[in-house]
Amino acid sequence: MSTAVAVVLLVAVIAYAVLGGADFGAGFWDLTAGGPQRGARPRDLVERAIGPVWEANHVWLIFILVILWTSFPEAYASITLTLFVPMMIAALGIVLRGASFAFRKTVVALRYRRIFGAAFAASSVLVPYCMGAIVGGIASGRVPAGGVAGDPARSWINPTSVVGGVLAVAAAAYLAAVYLVQDARRLDEPDMAQHFRRRALVSAVAVAVIAAAGAFVLRADAGHLFDGLTSRALPAVIVSGVCGVGALVLLHRDASRGARALGVVAVAAAVAAWGLAQSPYVLPESLTFSAAAAPTGTLTAVLVAAVLAVVVVVPGFVLLFVLDRRGLLPAEGLEDEADDVLEERPRQRTHSSGHDGA
């Protein structure tokens, strides 16, 4: 049963990586989009792409934390004791990021949009770095079992954590760029599609280089993980690599479809590879999932909650995506309101884009 919960945990981590990760990556492109004039259109696209879903994507993180502390409490205690600093930074970054994203969307004055935008974008890089570093600390066996603290600094400032952090930022940026190409095409903005296609290519290469260099680091610094990646997790590693290359080829050829799906599978398989390589340990070589597991009653409750969440979440997400792509309806039975809306639209548009571009 602890295995089933561990799988749920891994699936939640994958979902967070490919959904929430892309939101962070979009923040990276926001950060690097350039001055207010040049960056206005990419920023617009970024906002449009993550607007509806960022909150729901973010709930995956909460779900991960809750599953972890409920099902494997000893592991959560060890992790929070040891990795206090990067976790606190990540928590703060999340507050800054969510709040400033929400605020930016509601203010029109350029000055404020820039302040909130900067806070949003900077924390979008900081948070995935911290998360990658946390994963690196755990995966390299630097978090001791038994609810005791490991080294408060070297647990997250070490070679594997650096690889993890940089890789997380790069992979998030890559995913976001791949999504944004698609969004730009859908919204009929071919120049933006090209803009992000170039960035997707560059970041894909960056991810590949970091991953390759990372392999050497892991061999030296995280033996258990490296062994896992080259044995148990090898199929996932291969899937990830093949899909990554496939996505790269499609992006390069500017193919209209397929790149996004392959990119997602590549990242998902990489995360799965980490999970497989680390198993059966939740804290490598000191605590296994089954040793850390909560009593059966708790695990059953968590599994029931997970099934219910899927039942609720999937149809909800589908509905949301359908609406996002659907044209506007005039409001029936409120004819005059529909008129209102039509009158209002052009005026408001010059408002905000005028500010953006000024």
Added chain:
Amino acid sequence: MLATSLDPLAITALDPLGWARAQMALTLMFHIVLVPLGVSWAFMTLIANYRALKHHDRDALMLAQRWSKYMAVTFAVGAVTGTVLSFEFGLLWPRFMDQWGEAFGVPFAFEGIFFFTEAIFIAIYIYGWRRLTPWTHFWSGVPIVVAGIFGSISVVAANAWMNAPAGFTTGSDGSVVAVDPVRVIFNDSMPLQAAHMLVAAYLVGGFLVASVYATAMLRGRTDRYHRSAFLISFSVAAVAAPIQMGVGDSLARWVYDNQPVKFAAIELVPTTSSDVPETLLGRLDADGTVSGGIPIPGLASWLSDPSTGRATVVQGLDTVPPDARPTVGQVNIVHLSWDVMVGLGTLLFLLAAWYGLTWLFRRRMPRSRLFLVAAATSGVLAVIAMEAGWIVTEVGRQPWIVYGLMKVEDAVTGNTGVWLSFIVIALVYLAVGITTVLVLRAMSRRFRRAGGFVDHDAPYAPSEPPTPSVPEQEEVR
């Protein structure tokens, strides 16, 4: 909390305990202000939406549309500050999680479902304004209300479990070996505590929203739009106020039966006795005597169990050793907070009664300026009452983090850097709090200027329709 964090020795030695409590208290007290809006605003919005569709009421429609966007902002801030709390359970209280996570966590596992629902349907509702037919759109708002209710019940169930731990078996070494999730969630304290919080969410949300429109009416904006907004929100609060008195009364009796030491702190009872007076204000001195305040003879005994009246015996603080009860300072905090909660609750109830009776006899809302002034302050008062109630619960439970089973000092992290994280968090929260208010005000000013409805400037909203590339050039100039 105060006693520890003000102790100079604790600061120089950087003992994390005081700082961890301060940080937990700060982040919770911030989050809880946003909770009532997240829980009850969607309900008020749907009332307006319903009126709009049923009676072709344009003012109500505009109201529903604007409220849905304000709601999105408060929901977003509520969500991120809530996330910090999930981190903090581990970061600040790792030994609590280690020992009790498997039981305490169960309600949170279910809460996740409701958060997902809430987050998804808020986005759908905002998207739906111009993409769904009106009644379908109305129904897409209902899951937000339902998820808000069950979400807050799940969270409070976890807190109630800390007050009335149940549903687990411990082994010989004290670790949890079996868990009954149903008993964990439906622990003894959960039904009343959850009901009290849920009613508080509607009461606080209603008064908060109403106070904004009361202020506008005082400034002369008495058009139909502002009146409808006030009527909807104030009516919700006015219904909740009397219910809250009843639920609170039952909850107090639950505390009397189950947490006698907390009850002694609430009622300021140093030694066990009958015919205990209800002391308004007043304080407990270090020597264990009560000074100051206005005692109402016998009332505390009488309220604790009306069937035995003034003969009801109330257990005193001295029935447990000093290290198993709140310190003198904490007792005073609990007692003062209790007076504040009940006092403000009574005032708000009277305000609601004024409104209700005027409707009953005159078929309209009270016209006097005094009423509007009172209504304009009601939002802040309700928030204070709610914060005070939480302080009663949390500080009254001291020194226990899990009542009778684990002390706060045994739960705290060993990290000595908590003072720093506290300071940073305090600064960030201050900035986020102020900005939230400013952003909401700016939105309202902009709505007033524009007059109509735009669906793309709220946090979950669709974006503006794509700007074609050619006009874009012109706009950028």
